[in-house]
Amino acid sequence: MSTSSSISTLVATPPLHNQPVPQSAVVLRPRTGWFIVDWATLWRYRELLAFLALRDIKVRYKQTVLGAVWAVIQPFVMMVVLSIFFGRVIDINMEDKTSGIPYPVFLYSGLLAWTFFAGAVTSCTNSLVSNANMLRKVYFPRLIVPLASVGVSLVDYIVAFSVLVGLMFWYQVEPTAQIMLVPLFVLVTIIAALGVGIGLSGLTVSFRDFRYVVPFMLQIWFFATPVIWPVTIVDESYHWLLRLNPMGGTIEALRAAVLGTPIDWAALAISAGMAALVLLVGVAYFGQAERRFADVV
Amino acid sequence: MHDSVIQIHNLGKLYRLGGHTRLDQTIPDAINEKIRGAMGLIRRGGLATPKKDNREFWALRNVSFDVALGEVVGIIGRNGAGKSTLLKVLSHITDPTEGYAVVHGRVASLLEVGTGFHPELTGMENIYLNGSILGMSRREIKQKFDEIVDFSGVEKFLDTPIKRYSSGMTMRLAFSVAAHLDPEILVIDEVLAVGDAEFQKKCLGKMSEVAHSGRTVLFVSHNMNAVEELCQKVVLLNGGCVKRCSTDVRDVICEHLFGEDQEHLAHEWVNPGKEFDNPWFKPQRMLLTDSDGKPVNMPLSNNSDIWVQIEGEVDRLDPALTIGYAVYNEAGHALFWSYQTDQSEDRWPKLHKGTVTLRGRVPKRLLNEGTYRIEFIGGLHCRQWLFEPAVHAPSIAMTIQGGLSDSPLWIRKRPGLIAPVIDWKTAA
Ligand SMILES: Nc1ncnc2c1ncn2[C@@H]1O[C@H](COP(=O)(O)OP(=O)(O)OP(=O)(O)O)[C@@H](O)[C@H]1O
Ligand SMILES: [Mg+2]
Numbered sequence: 001m002s003t004s005s006s007i008s009t010l011v012a013t014p015p016l017h018n019q020p021v022p023q024s025a026v027v028l029r030p031r032t033g034w035f036i037v038d039w040a041t042l043w044r045y046r047e048l049l050a051f052l053a054l055r056d057i058k059v060r061y062k063q064t065v066l067g068a069v070w071a072v073i074q075p076f077v078m079m080v081v082l083s084i085f086f087g088r089v090i091d092i093n094m095e096d097k098t099s100g101i102p103y104p105v106f107l108y109s110g111l112l113a114w115t116f117f118a119g120a121v122t123s124c125t126n127s128l129v130s131n132a133n134m135l136r137k138v139y140f141p142r143l144i145v146p147l148a149s150v151g152v153s154l155v156d157y158i159v160a161f162s163v164l165v166g167l168m169f170w171y172q173v174e175p176t177a178q179i180m181l182v183p184l185f186v187l188v189t190i191i192a193a194l195g196v197g198i199g200l201s202g203l204t205v206s207f208r209d210f211r212y213v214v215p216f217m218l219q220i221w222f223f224a225t226p227v228i229w230p231v232t233i234v235d236e237s238y239h240w241l242l243r244l245n246p247m248g249g250t251i252e253a254l255r256a257a258v259l260g261t262p263i264d265w266a267a268l269a270i271s272a273g274m275a276a277l278v279l280l281v282g283v284a285y286f287g288q289a290e291r292r293f294a295d296v297v
Numbered sequence: 298m299h300d301s302v303i304q305i306h307n308l309g310k311l312y313r314l315g316g317h318t319r320l321d322q323t324i325p326d327a328i329n330e331k332i333r334g335a336m337g338l339i340r341r342g343g344l345a346t347p348k349k350d351n352r353e354f355w356a357l358r359n360v361s362f363d364v365a366l367g368e369v370v371g372i373i374g375r376n377g378a379g380k381s382t383l384l385k386v387l388s389h390i391t392d393p394t395e396g397y398a399v400v401h402g403r404v405a406s407l408l409e410v411g412t413g414f415h416p417e418l419t420g421m422e423n424i425y426l427n428g429s430i431l432g433m434s435r436r437e438i439k440q441k442f443d444e445i446v447d448f449s450g451v452e453k454f455l456d457t458p459i460k461r462y463s464s465g466m467t468m469r470l471a472f473s474v475a476a477h478l479d480p481e482i483l484v485i486d487e488v489l490a491v492g493d494a495e496f497q498k499k500c501l502g503k504m505s506e507v508a509h510s511g512r513t514v515l516f517v518s519h520n521m522n523a524v525e526e527l528c529q530k531v532v533l534l535n536g537g538c539v540k541r542c543s544t545d546v547r548d549v550i551c552e553h554l555f556g557e558d559q560e561h562l563a564h565e566w567v568n569p570g571k572e573f574d575n576p577w578f579k580p581q582r583m584l585l586t587d588s589d590g591k592p593v594n595m596p597l598s599n600n601s602d603i604w605v606q607i608e609g610e611v612d613r614l615d616p617a618l619t620i621g622y623a624v625y626n627e628a629g630h631a632l633f634w635s636y637q638t639d640q641s642e643d644r645w646p647k648l649h650k651g652t653v654t655l656r657g658r659v660p661k662r663l664l665n666e667g668t669y670r671i672e673f674i675g676g677l678h679c680r681q682w683l684f685e686p687a688v689h690a691p692s693i694a695m696t697i698q699g700g701l702s703d704s705p706l707w708i709r710k711r712p713g714l715i716a717p718v719i720d721w722k723t724a725a
Binding site: 138 | 312313385386387388389390391392393394395396397398399400401402403404406408409412413415417418422425426429430431432434435458
């Protein structure tokens with residue numbers, strides 16, 4: 001055949017059939033039963049996790065003129081609007097109820113944490129669908145995708161945090177050593193966001209409806225969480241209900257850590273526990289649904 | 298055998314068609330899916346799946362074969378035969394529904410080049426991202442970075458977002474990353490058909506290098522020349538089942554190209570319904586006729602007037618439309634192609650909307666005695682195939698016997714792919 005010769009001439013390497021059969025064997029078979037996270041594989045793919053998170057961050061900050069400013073604008077404008085609304089229009093003396101913290105600072109610190117949470121949940125939910133092609137064409141632990149999607153929100157949070165520092169200066173709110181606890185509470189927020197997001201990302205693969213459900217759900221959740229209002233306006237007997245909300249105690253703690261007010265550890269513990277529980281359920285569902293992703297997405 | 302690196306046992310993959318309703322699924326998507334599903338069912342003769350349950354079907358069934366260390370295995374078959382599905386199962390992307398496969402060693406799969414490429418990122422960023430998606434470590438990519446860039450030939454544009462690349466450049470970059478994978482087992486799905494001719498040659502060269510380096514390779518392609526050149530073993534899939542699996546590469550390829558057996562290839566092809574639906578030329582019938590359009594009977598004398606007649610519907614006129622036929626011999630070699638646009642422009646047959654009957658002559662006394670497959674080919678020149686040769690195009694058979702020459706000394710079949718009668722004279 002005429003093409004044969006032209007191809008063969010390109011080859012210089014002689015055959016070397018003397019390598020041993022590699023020992024490691026993978027058996028590909030139908031999977032059944034419950035799936036537990038394969039930490040070893042996940043760890044092996046940590047670089048991919050970093051690259052995917054980095055990709056999202058780069059893409060987000062690349063083509064926008066204002067870049068990082070966008071991360072600030074949303075919570076900041078919300079803060080301005082809401083403080084005018086509550087401060088002037090409704091005219092509640094919020095300052096009393098928020099333990100002496102000026103309402104704008106109180107509001108902004110809460111909005112910041114919430115924006116972080118809501119952003120993480122949203123990108124997590126959409127992550128599998130927006131990386132559909134990867135799911136169809138390459139193998140990697142699927143969990144990597146929702147995990148990596150949280151990176152953008154985290155960076156946004158850090159960027160927007162700088163404005164909070166400015167605001168605290170302006171209103172002369174002095175931080176205490178408690179501020180060192182912020183990373184810990186951010187971690188709890190991430191757990192809560194992943195817990196909700198991972199399960200939803202799996203559901204979105206089969207039912208795109210969830211793309212529309214999630215923003216709606218987050219909106220309602222926003223009002224049910226002490227973001228724009230202090231817990232003190234709620235009757236004590238209902239506080240347990242607030243704490244069952246994974247973000248309830250968490251947002252409180254995050255805010256308290258930044259502003260140097262007392263931290264309600266009990267509330268945090270319950271909320272964190274709920275977050276962990278939701279995460280467990282989410283991951284368990286994900287493990288089940290994962291098998292279908294490549295076929296269905 | 299003990300040194301097989303891949304053992305496949307009764308592998309099966311069941312797909313659910315339709316399934317959940319997806320809100321964002323576009324209507325063309327949905328239709329496409331339905332058609333693909335239906336074609337899968339038709340191809341398997343509707344036997345494998347009970348009729349009542351047409352929402353499920355086996356894309357793979359009872360597939361078993363072994364791949365030895367260092368073997369280069371070609372996987373061929375018609376569209377929808379299950380080739381990609383098999384590769385997906387073997388590269389761990391999707392689980393089989395039944396059976397199992399044992400794979401020894403690190404697998405890299407290339408079902409597509411440039412998976413995960415992001416248009417906003419620069420060439421360099423994409424190299425790292427794509428490399429990491431394909432399973433390379435950062436260090437590995439760093440080491441091979443210069444090589445990758447060299448191979449791709451886009452070094453000047455490394456800091457440009459790839460959305461500013463031409464599609465060819467993107468492909469080259471993508472293939473270059475893929476070409477520098479270093480796994481023990483490489484699984485490739487039809488990724489060679491990218492870029493310009495020069496780059497394709499480079500890709501084939503690289504493929505051949507990989508194939509000859511002792512690495513185990515599974516290779517899906519519709520390019521039979523490449524398969525024949527690169528592979529030591531070929532698996533022919535048909536409707537999800539292994540139809541042939543043999544080291545006699547040529548033989549399996551012939552079987553694939555000619556279908557069941559050539560004798561049974563009809564002398565006339567009639568479009569069964571909606572096949573090859575397109576506005577430019579929807580073929581209705583193809584047959585061999587004499588110059589008056591009367592169907593001819595086989596076998597044909599090599600000296601007779603033979604025309605390939607193609608009838609079809611034209612809805613939209615396009616000057617780039619090329620319609621023609623390809624002739625293959627029994628060994629599956631393409632002897633020649635011919636299009637209605639082969640001559641100078643003023644001699645092209647005029648097409649009009651509606652039913653068009655085109656007739657192309659089969660040259661007298663060019664072919665040898667034997668049975669040939671005449672394949673209807675066509676497309677929009679340089680844009681797309683409508684009826685791609687050796688991939689998806691209708692065929693009919695033609696048998697030539699006798700009429701080889703007017704000479705009393707040449708009355709029997711001679712060796713040679715063709716048998717033209719040549720003019721001879723003595724020099725003055
Ligand atoms: N995710 C899926 N869900 C449902 N059906 C599918 C899915 N993927 C593939 N199929 C079906 O499985 C069959 C085999 O598809 P496959 O992609 O393996 O074909 P192929 O041999 O690679 O074809 P081609 O030559 O066109 O690439 C087709 O009928 C296709 O419609
Ligand atoms: Mg395919």
